[in-house]
Amino acid sequence: MIQVFKPYYDNEEIEAVAEVIRSGWVGLGPVTAQFEKEFAKFCFVEYCIGLNSCTAALDMALRLLGVNHGDEVIVPTITFVSTAHCVAYNLATPIFADIEADTLNIDLEDVARKISARTKAIIPVHYGGRPVDMDRLKEMAGDIPIVEDCAHACGSRYQGKPVGGLGDIGCFSFHAVKNLAMGEGGAITLNNEEMQSRAKRLRWLGIDRGTWDRTSMDRSYWWEYSVNEIGLKSHLNDIQAAIGLVQLKKLEKANMRRRQIVDMYRKGLNAIEGVQMPPEDGGDFISAWHLCEIKAEKRNDLSVFLRNKGINTGVHYKPIHLYPCYGNRPTLPAAENVFPKLLTIPLYPDLSNDEVGLIIDAISDFYK
Structure with a gap:
C-alpha cells in the first residue's frame, strides 16, 4: 500500500x-x-x-x-x-x-x-x-x-x-x-x-x-x-x-524532493478533466509542499478506487465551522463548495518516481 x-x-x-x-x-x-x-x-x-x-x-x-x-x-x-x-x-x-x-x-x-x-x-x-x-x-x-x-x-x-x-x-x-x-x-x-x-x-x-x-x-x-x-x-x-x-539538516533536500514530486504530478494530471492541481510556486511564494491537495470531481469514488489499487489518500480538511462543537452552521461558501472535491494524494521524499507514475496512471484510469 x-x-x-x-x-x-x-x-x-x-x-x-x-x-x-x-x-x-x-x-x-x-x-x-x-x-x-x-x-x-x-x-x-x-x-x-x-x-x-x-x-x-x-x-x-x-x-x-x-x-x-x-x-x-x-x-x-x-x-x-x-x-x-x-x-x-x-x-x-x-x-x-x-x-x-x-x-x-x-x-x-x-x-x-x-x-x-x-x-x-x-x-x-x-x-x-x-x-x-x-x-x-x-x-x-x-x-x-x-x-x-x-x-x-x-x-x-x-x-x-x-x-x-x-x-x-x-x-x-x-x-x-x-x-x-x-x-x-x-x-x-x-x-x-x-x-x-x-x-x-x-x-x-x-x-x-x-x-x-x-x-x-x-x-x-x-x-x-x-x-x-x-x-x-x-x-x-x-x-x-x-x-x-x-x-533540520535534511530539510532543504527533503523539501526539494517534495517539489520534484509535485511537478511530476502536475505534468501528469493537468490534462485530466475533473482534476485541478494546487497553484505553482513562484514570485513571493515558495511552498514546503507538506500536502499535495488536488480538487477532484467524484472525490469519494476516486478515493475508494485508489484504495482498491493500493493507494491511500486523505482529506484535509472538513471546514471546522461545520463540526457540531462549533455550531454546524453553513455560512462560508468557498470552503463549503471546495470541501467535497478536496483529496490529498501521496507526498513524501521516499516516494519513488515509479510510484508517482502508478498514482498518475490510476487517477487517469478513473476518469476515462
Missing part, C-alpha cells in the same frame, strides 16, 4: 537517539536547547521554544498575547481543529473566515470584514505549505497581533524569508507526518525576550527553572524553584530534539 505520508528517517536519526539515551539525560535538557538555537537561526528569529505539539504552541501563543474571555480570534475554517481549539482553550471565540478557493489559504478580504473591536489576534494558516500573503494581512491587521500557524510550512518562504518570523509569533508542528518529523513535537518562534522567558516557564508548569538548569547550577539548595503562575507540562525532550537536529 502506498501511504499518504511517511517519515524520512535513516540510521542518522537512530544514532542520534542512541547517543541521547547513552548520555543518561533524555528529558528537557541540552539537546533541546541546541535544537532551539538552530531552529531559531533557521527561521531568522531570536528565540525558539520547543514544545510537545503545535497545538501546545498555538495555545501558548494566545496565552502570551493575553487572549481571554470576551475576545475574538480570526481563524480560517479549512485547517486542523487545533487552530480553533486553541482559541476555545483560552476562553475566547474563534471567528471563522472563508478561504481562497485556489490556494485554500485564508481569504484576506473576509478577514477584513470580520475584524472588530474585540479581535485580539489573527491566525493565518500557511495551508499545505503555501505562504499566506503576509504583507497584505499585516496591513489590514494594523496593531492586531498575528500568530502564524506554520504546521504545514517548515521550510516555506515568503519574499525570500522563512515563515515563522513574519508575524508576532510562529507555531510549528514536528508531528510524525510533517516535513520535519520528531514523532511528536512543536515550537513557537518569536523575537520578544520577555515572552520567550515566560514561555519557558509556562511549558514547565510555571516553574522558573527546569530540572536540567537546576542540576547544572553551582549553588546551595540547587533544588529550589519558584512558581508565579500556573502553566502546563508541554515541553520538548532531548530524544525528540535529537531527531529534530538531524531532520
Whole structure:
C-alpha cells in the first residue's frame, strides 16, 4: 500500500537517539536547547521554544498575547481543529473566515470584514505549505497581533524569508507526518525576550527553572524553584530534539524532493478533466509542499478506487465551522463548495518516481 505520508528517517536519526539515551539525560535538557538555537537561526528569529505539539504552541501563543474571555480570534475554517481549539482553550471565540478557493489559504478580504473591536489576534494558516500573503494581512491587521500557524510550512518562504518570523509569533508542528518529523513535537518562534522567558516557564508548569538548569547550577539548595503562575507540562525532550537536529539538516533536500514530486504530478494530471492541481510556486511564494491537495470531481469514488489499487489518500480538511462543537452552521461558501472535491494524494521524499507514475496512471484510469 502506498501511504499518504511517511517519515524520512535513516540510521542518522537512530544514532542520534542512541547517543541521547547513552548520555543518561533524555528529558528537557541540552539537546533541546541546541535544537532551539538552530531552529531559531533557521527561521531568522531570536528565540525558539520547543514544545510537545503545535497545538501546545498555538495555545501558548494566545496565552502570551493575553487572549481571554470576551475576545475574538480570526481563524480560517479549512485547517486542523487545533487552530480553533486553541482559541476555545483560552476562553475566547474563534471567528471563522472563508478561504481562497485556489490556494485554500485564508481569504484576506473576509478577514477584513470580520475584524472588530474585540479581535485580539489573527491566525493565518500557511495551508499545505503555501505562504499566506503576509504583507497584505499585516496591513489590514494594523496593531492586531498575528500568530502564524506554520504546521504545514517548515521550510516555506515568503519574499525570500522563512515563515515563522513574519508575524508576532510562529507555531510549528514536528508531528510524525510533517516535513520535519520528531514523532511528536512543536515550537513557537518569536523575537520578544520577555515572552520567550515566560514561555519557558509556562511549558514547565510555571516553574522558573527546569530540572536540567537546576542540576547544572553551582549553588546551595540547587533544588529550589519558584512558581508565579500556573502553566502546563508541554515541553520538548532531548530524544525528540535529537531527531529534530538531524531532520533540520535534511530539510532543504527533503523539501526539494517534495517539489520534484509535485511537478511530476502536475505534468501528469493537468490534462485530466475533473482534476485541478494546487497553484505553482513562484514570485513571493515558495511552498514546503507538506500536502499535495488536488480538487477532484467524484472525490469519494476516486478515493475508494485508489484504495482498491493500493493507494491511500486523505482529506484535509472538513471546514471546522461545520463540526457540531462549533455550531454546524453553513455560512462560508468557498470552503463549503471546495470541501467535497478536496483529496490529498501521496507526498513524501521516499516516494519513488515509479510510484508517482502508478498514482498518475490510476487517477487517469478513473476518469476515462
